[in-house]
Amino acid sequence: MNYTRFTLVETRLNRLTETIIGCAMSVHSELGSGFPEAIFQRGLGVELAAANVAFQAEVHLPVFYKETSIGSRRADFLVNDQVLVELKATSELTSLNYAQAINYLKAYHLEVALLVNFGESSLRFKCFLHNPSRPLSH
Template sequence: MAEGVFNDALTHKIIGCAMKVHSALGSGFQEVIFQNALEIEMTDQNISFVREKEMPIHYKCIPIGNRRVDFFVESSIMVELKATANLEDVHLAQAINYLEAYNVQTGLLINFGGQSLTFKRLFNKKIKSI
């Protein structure tokens, strides 16, 4: 893959924020607690984002509903949070589907629920030029 395909510098910075949150809080809280803490940490790190951004989903160019992404960072990276014991294939598939539905190139799936923070960098291979 081409260098920078995941917007490496920014995803690295977001993951660093998530690691600070996980180090401070550990696991065992509901997802919203981690969202609140990550919002504070990203603000402290001067990362611009929209939290709970409502984004439309289309089928054949017709809007069929909306979904809220946990964080939409610097108008380019979708960040989905989980607070579960393990990331499952269904979580990964869901996050990739959101990337494709929103036509966003880069995403992060971050799980705060385990003993260690886990994350996946995601890339939309079906990105459409607008």
């Protein structure tokens, strides 16, 4: 079992994910809920820029199947070329939202994704980790 490496990946990106979540909290505090996802996306872009965090919005990332690029999909944010940020503005996150984040991690060959929901009265988020040398299920 490669638990040590998995823990190191998680720890290495904690500061970055904390910054992203803090920026999302600022947006939610200012706007509340009830706006379309695009409004929250623009607000988060403003906050990430103010925090001097390198990011790309609405970036097209290659989708891999058996190590072969087979197309691309748009991601809401790619932060520091390391963290995928998927935004929602819905009344609650569902298992389909979770599956989307997990599948994006595998297909994009990334290690960390944040699923952020602005649609509830309190900001909700979930962090997903994927280490290709360690399966997602325990």
